[in-house]
Amino acid sequence: MRRPYTRTLTKTIAKLCASAGIEGFKTNHSLRATTATRLYQSGVDEQLVMERTGHRSLEGVRNYKRTSSQQKEALSDILYNKIPRLCNSK
DSSP states (O other): OHHHHHHHHHHHHHHHHHTOOOOOOOOOHHHHHHHHHHHTTTTTOOOOOOOHHHOOHHHHHTTTTOOEEEEEEEEHHTTEEEEEEEEOOO
């Protein structure tokens, strides 16, 4: 049996997503996961990600770490020396 507040939260999330133009079925958990992932991908410290998303432990919030295609491309550029050097090496 679903708890009464679950339906209210689901309806609230649906209304918020509709007003923001976000399509598809979203849950409070999927929005929380998206927030954590985007913050990680933007380089925000994991302690701040944990605080913002309401997680109680760093281990819990680390489950949301995902790499983006841009991050993978940047890593490849670094490894294949495709970026300008910041300092001159001899």
